[in-house]
Amino acid sequence: MEETLITRAQAVLEQNWTGRFTRPAPRLYPHQWSWDAAFIAIGYAHRLQARAEQELRTLFTGQWRNGLLPHIVYHEPSATYFPGPEIWDVRRHPAAPSAVATSGIVQPPNHAIAAWHIYRHAQDREQARKFLQELYPRLKAWHDYLYRERDPAGEGLVYIRHPWESGMDNAPLWDEPLQRITVDPKRPLPFRRMDKQVVNPADRPTDADYARYLQLVALFRAANYEEARIREHCPFLVQDVLFNTLLCQAERDLARIARVVGADPDQHEARAERTAQAINQKLWDEAHGIYVDYDLRTRTPIDVHVAAGFVPLFAGIPSPEQARRLCTYLNSTSFCRLGDRCYAVPSYDKQKPDFSRRRYWRGPVWININWLLYRGLERYGAQEYAAWIRDAIIDLPRLYDFYEYYDPEIGCGHGAAGFSWTAALLLDVLYAGRLEANRSA
Ligand code: 9WN
Numbered sequence: 001m002e003e004t005l006i007t008r009a010q011a012v013l014e015q016n017w018t019g020r021f022t023r024p025a026p027r028l029y030p031h032q033w034s035w036d037a038a039f040i041a042i043g044y045a046h047r048l049q050a051r052a053e054q055e056l057r058t059l060f061t062g063q064w065r066n067g068l069l070p071h072i073v074y075h076e077p078s079a080t081y082f083p084g085p086e087i088w089d090v091r092r093h094p095a096a097p098s099a100v101a102t103s104g105i106v107q108p109p110n111h112a113i114a115a116w117h118i119y120r121h122a123q124d125r126e127q128a129r130k131f132l133q134e135l136y137p138r139l140k141a142w143h144d145y146l147y148r149e150r151d152p153a154g155e156g157l158v159y160i161r162h163p164w165e166s167g168m169d170n171a172p173l174w175d176e177p178l179q180r181i182t183v184d185p186k187r188p189l190p191f192r193r194m195d196k197q198v199v200n201p202a203d204r205p206t207d208a209d210y211a212r213y214l215q216l217v218a219l220f221r222a223a224n225y226e227e228a229r230i231r232e233h234c235p236f237l238v239q240d241v242l243f244n245t246l247l248c249q250a251e252r253d254l255a256r257i258a259r260v261v262g263a264d265p266d267q268h269e270a271r272a273e274r275t276a277q278a279i280n281q282k283l284w285d286e287a288h289g290i291y292v293d294y295d296l297r298t299r300t301p302i303d304v305h306v307a308a309g310f311v312p313l314f315a316g317i318p319s320p321e322q323a324r325r326l327c328t329y330l331n332s333t334s335f336c337r338l339g340d341r342c343y344a345v346p347s348y349d350k351q352k353p354d355f356s357r358r359r360y361w362r363g364p365v366w367i368n369i370n371w372l373l374y375r376g377l378e379r380y381g382a383q384e385y386a387a388w389i390r391d392a393i394i395d396l397p398r399l400y401d402f403y404e405y406y407d408p409e410i411g412c413g414h415g416a417a418g419f420s421w422t423a424a425l426l427l428d429v430l431y432a433g434r435l436e437a438n439r440s441a
Pocket of ligand 1 (some may be wrong): 071167360
């Protein structure tokens with residue numbers, strides 16, 4: 001059974017592999033996405049090391065000279081995705097690459113985590129060491145960019161300036177900050193959305209969401225992508241839990257990479273520690289026992305509880321007492337109570353009236369978030385809960401195929417079919433299980 005599932009997962013990735021990178025999904029997402037590429041490389045690492053390396057190498061061809069790693073790299077033109085490179089018009093900034101087209105925003109920085117994972121699971125260690133040597137300066141430039149441009153106060157927390165930067169596009173987290181951008185609901189959109197032609201529009205963000213997303217892009221364009229100008233005018237500036245958690249773990253892994261390549265690990269360890277402390281001081285909600293985002297425009301916490309609020313477990317950020325409280329909240333009717341009718345952790349609090357089992361980031365189960373939680377819970381020794389999630393990462397694709405996200409109660413898949421990170425992270429879970437079994441045999 002396991003072999004068949006591995007073959008099915010590999011077939012999904014094979015179908016999405018272009019020869020240089022892997023599309024997140026065949027029609028809905030035809031380009032290369034930043035955090036997808038890292039999750040995909042994690043899945044390849046166990047058997048296809050060279051391909052895992054190439055996935056990241058190809059992504060970094062889109063890196064800007066100031067270190068910014070764009071959320072989309074448009075290696076090839078496509079008629080099935082909006083917005084395309086002309087909407088971003090990133091050449092307005094002198095650091096944008098000239099050889100390849102990119103977007104002008106970023107996504108969560110999970111790349112050093114993937115690079116370290118490739119090295120740890122390498123079939124050819126020497127090749128992996130060379131790969132780390134090659135990638136280290138780019139990863140460092142990427143993190144330097146984030147701390148330099150996105151953390152002007154030197155707090156240890158970086159901000160995002162667009163919902164797409166969070167990777168969780170229409171999460172309820174953004175409802176309030178987005179209200180600051182006024183749109184006329186009666187005015188037809190001045191562009192054509194392609195996503196609604198490809199998947200069920202009922203699953204996707206609304207037209208009003210898209211109007212706001214594009215207004216933010218217009219603001220970035222008008223500022224010629226100069227961060228200081230954007231920072232001054234952007235109505236959306238948020239310190240996000242998931243983004244900063246991944247940055248913290250990525251810095252921890254970059255320190256390990258630095259040791260392998262003979263660079264200085266201390267700066268990375270120091271930054272990771274500062275970010276971990278800042279997450280605990282500023283983003284921990286003591287009343288509810290969960291981490292929450294912070295709105296830099298209103299200088300207030302965003303009082304919305306989403307699955308990403310538990311993810312600091314992944315980077316070892318919570319104290320044992322905080323971890324205990326996180327587990328209690330996770331194991332409740334708001335999220336996924338073990339033994340209840342729930343496959344895995346839904347993206348949003350089920351008790352909220354606007355919770356939806358199928359609309360994008362407003363309730364469904366996402367495999368990447370659950371994979372981060374599974375690893376985090378293991379790290380804290382919460383084995384029973386970790387095993388529950390691990391089973392879901394296997395069962396959901398096995399029973400309902402490789403979808404972008406799943407109904408938390410009945411399991412069926414929504415969004416794009418043939419979704420790459422669902423396949424890649426399943427492969428990681430299965431191969432890691434085998435390693436574990438071999439070790440204890
Ligand atoms: C916008 C590719 C990406 C993921 C994001 C997911 C979705 C894009 C979209 O697809 O976002 O970046 O068009 O909806 O929300 O996490 O990286 O899979």
